[in-house]
Amino acid sequence: MQTDFSTIICVADVNITAAMDETLTDLAIPEVYLQRAKQMSLVDKKGLFGLRPATKHEESRALFYRFYVPRRFEQGVMRRITEATDLKMGGRGCIFALRNAIHRETPLIFDEGKLETLCGSRNTLPHEDYALLCCTVPRGQGDSLSAAVLELGVCVPIVFFGAGVGLRDKLGLLRITIPVEKEIIWFLVPRSDTDLVEKTLIPRARLDVPGHGFLYKVFVHAPVVNLRVRQGKRVHAATMEQVIAALDEVQGSSDWRRLGSKSGAAGTAGRNKTGSALGFFFIGDEVETETFRKTAMANGAHGATLNHLEMRSYSAVAQGQMMESHSREFCDIIIPPELEERITAGIKKSGLLSGGSSCILKVIPVEQPVSLRRSRG
Numbered sequence: 001m002q003t004d005f006s007t008i009i010c011v012a013d014v015n016i017t018a019a020m021d022e023t024l025t026d027l028a029i030p031e032v033y034l035q036r037a038k039q040m041s042l043v044d045k046k047g048l049f050g051l052r053p054a055t056k057h058e059e060s061r062a063l064f065y066r067f068y069v070p071r072r073f074e075q076g077v078m079r080r081i082t083e084a085t086d087l088k089m090g091g092r093g094c095i096f097a098l099r100n101a102i103h104r105e106t107p108l109i110f111d112e113g114k115l116e117t118l119c120g121s122r123n124t125l126p127h128e129d130y131a132l133l134c135c136t137v138p139r140g141q142g143d144s145l146s147a148a149v150l151e152l153g154v155c156v157p158i159v160f161f162g163a164g165v166g167l168r169d170k171l172g173l174l175r176i177t178i179p180v181e182k183e184i185i186w187f188l189v190p191r192s193d194t195d196l197v198e199k200t201l202i203p204r205a206r207l208d209v210p211g212h213g214f215l216y217k218v219f220v221h222a223p224v225v226n227l228r229v230r231q232g233k234r235v236h237a238a239t240m241e242q243v244i245a246a247l248d249e250v251q252g253s254s255d256w257r258r259l260g261s262k263s264g265a266a267g268t269a270g271r272n273k274t275g276s277a278l279g280f281f282f283i284g285d286e287v288e289t290e291t292f293r294k295t296a297m298a299n300g301a302h303g304a305t306l307n308h309l310e311m312r313s314y315s316a317v318a319q320g321q322m323m324e325s326h327s328r329e330f331c332d333i334i335i336p337p338e339l340e341e342r343i344t345a346g347i348k349k350s351g352l353l354s355g356g357s358s359c360i361l362k363v364i365p366v367e368q369p370v371s372l373r374r375s376r377g
Contacts (some may be wrong), residue, residue: 060091283330
């Protein structure tokens, strides 16, 4: 079956995960997928003997929660989570939504009466005002990319780990030159700054060289973004992040804080030409995920990234049952649009989405710099 949902992703500092769990239980969300991550920031350290203070990079542990809700509850659910966790306080995390259809044999069952009462519903959805840039590089190279973007002051990078498969398998003995362990860095930035961030990342990570990684972006609605790029002692009644968030609300968007001029941004866009692509995102058990990956590769896909997830059912807790955790695998594959029909037919033929399966497939339009279209490793 195919149904319109919003995928909600909340990156939460470990100090607010208890409040997050309580809120998801109140909402009786049937399936939530969790993954460990870290948020990066800058912190000023006192210099030795009173010398100029040194800037260090600091990481804070986080969990990111990924779940699905009927699209009309998107805004209400995110508002409920934001209020319950005080997410707008600097450094706590972010929350955003992707709009997509999901393919699944067994339906997700929600307590829609409870969602309506606690969150309310809306049929009109706000503009997708942010871009989520997803950058995958060999493990160990993510710190330099995070540092470069932190120095721009545009966002707080979110880092987690996975495994790359695909291109390595086709290189014979040369595959030993491409590490299987990958570092995935997310940059949640205003749409107006995406070209600048891409221009910073591509040469630094050599993403245009096959096997060095890849980059794509998808547009999202993000009511709360972590703007605490720099940690330090608070000296004013309001933090800089609160001031920026207030100005965003007054201005109606984040365009006022564009880092470059409009003409400069246009010039950058010309150099970083992007093309449309499709993201296939699959969640299932280990066997199902391997079947999906092999099917996609056999039908033209060049590579994939695998991540381990933990699945929890908060609707079970809401009904007084014990919380159970199940291991799941997440596989994402970025393809040119012309391969969609072949891969979709192959997945249908494999039987993955039939026979009462609870695995989930979602397909989302994404954008990718043209120079990187065949560099995935």
